[in-house]
Amino acid sequence: MPTDIVIDMGSKKTVLYSNNRVLLMQPSVVTVDADTGEPLYFGDKAFLTVGRTPDTLTPVFPIAHGVIADYDIAESMLKTYMEKVFGNRVVKPRAIITLPSGLTEMQHHSVSDLAESAGGRNASTIESSLACALAVGIDFKKPQGAMIIDIGAGVTDVATISMGGISQCSNINIAGNDFDQSIVKYVKRKYKILIGTATAEKIKIAIGSATRHEFEIALTAKGRHISSGLPTTFEMTSLEIYDAIKDQLSEIFNGIKKVLQNTPPDIVGDIMNTGIYLTGGSAKLRGLDEYLQRALGTKVIVPEKPELTAVKGAALALKQPGLLKNNDFFYRSVQKLKIDLE
Ligand SMILES: Nc1ncnc2c1ncn2[C@@H]1O[C@H](COP(=O)(O)OP(=O)(O)OP(=O)(O)O)[C@@H](O)[C@H]1O
Ligand SMILES: [Mg+2]
CATH class of the missing domain: 3.30.420.40 (ATPase, nucleotide binding domain)
Incomplete structure (x- = not known):
């Protein structure tokens, strides 16, 4: 059972990746009860309902343009996927999440929180672009x-x-x-x-x-x-x-x-x-x-399988956390982001 996990919640699909393997790849969509908002179906099953739902069901894409658009639905989706892969394991996997470049610290922070509440440990974030650069050998x-x-x-x-x-x-x-x-x-x-x-x-x-x-x-x-x-x-x-x-x-x-x-x-x-x-x-x-x-x-x-380049790179970053600890004019790193609220 893997101890590290890369999470890529894309606008289209969510990937959980570890040890050079895709552990889960599912559409980033959840069907919810239109009245209560309760999530009913996730991933492949929910995707089948897109364009075919009766009025009582609504498909929700919780990630839009690469960022979380619906926090609660994103959290329940990731929790479901993490449980599928890890079951109810006591020791949680260390997690790294890929994100688009140029987001705020607050957005990084909130994604790390989401990953931890969905079953990850010591969650950190990395921009997909940096992850891809690592994967192609820069x-x-x-x-x-x-x-x-x-x-x-x-x-x-x-x-x-x-x-x-x-x-x-x-x-x-x-x-x-x-x-x-x-x-x-x-x-x-x-x-x-x-x-x-x-x-x-x-x-x-x-x-x-x-x-x-x-x-x-x-x-x-x-x-x-x-x-x-x-x-x-x-x-x-x-x-x-x-x-x-x-x-x-x-x-x-x-x-x-x-x-x-x-x-x-x-x-x-x-x-x-x-x-x-x-x-x-x-x-x-x-x-x-x-x-x-x-x-x-x-x-x-x-690169080969370009839809997986970011997760491959993030897996490398997780193995070498010192790698991105830089430096004058660069503004983001793989370290866990801390927000000073004062
Ligand atoms: N052979 C192909 N030709 C053209 N487009 C393709 C092909 N295969 C996949 N795609 C497109 O790639 C997109 C999915 O790419 P990817 O998995 O990188 O997205 P994502 O990570 O979920 O989204 P984002 O990073 O934008 O939040 C879809 O729009 C899909 O239609
Ligand atoms: Mg993506």
């Missing part, structure tokens, strides 16, 4: 600049890093969920057909593209016609997905550009030499690395 003892772009479901977290600290960062509230919603809108506008976000996500994963490719892929999907209200099928191509999401891609690009513009030139120089790391589940969108590579004029590297 040496925190050297003044070597790096850039991490983590595109998840609810947030794109962009950070430049040197010597174990964050130089510049920005959270752009556009990511995979927004691509799904754009596909829903596109299909409604162009074909007058209604689809849910779950179908849109499936289409995106199957044929989605961040570039105009010479060869298009097409897929037939099911929806409901707006005027007749009847089920119908339609064909969609990868080029259409590109059209649906291209404005959002350029907003993400603009956000990345701003972070680079505010980063000291020496760090930017290092980044140009070594390349930019692209992580998060949306890094798997076909051609996204190519799109960013062209737009930024710098090599873009996607």
